[in-house]
Amino acid sequence: MDRLLTEEEVAEAHRRWLEAAKLQEIEGNPLTPEDVAMFEMFERERWSDERCIEYILAQAQRLAAE
Numbered sequence: 001m002d003r004l005l006t007e008e009e010v011a012e013a014h015r016r017w018l019e020a021a022k023l024q025e026i027e028g029n030p031l032t033p034e035d036v037a038m039f040e041m042f043e044r045e046r047w048s049d050e051r052c053i054e055y056i057l058a059q060a061q062r063l064a065a066e
Contacts, residue, residue, distance in 0.1 A: 004046040014043055 005013065017039045021031050031039075042052045 002048050002051045005048060010043055010046055013049075017043075 021036070021039075024031055038056075042055075047055070
């Protein structure tokens with residue numbers, strides 16, 4: 001089983017995704033409500049970066065297969 005993030009790691013992950021969201025907006029590619037919900041889920045569930053990447057890759061593969 002994946003280890004869950006500590007409170008400090010969750011806070012750092014939150015800071016990073018807020019920064020990334022701002023950069024995406026500056027580039028004219030703002031996060032969708034679905035994107036925001038996904039990142040909030042990662043934070044709420046305290047998923048590791050590795051588990052988040054696995055989830056995103058699985059979603060991308062699912063979408064590519066449609």
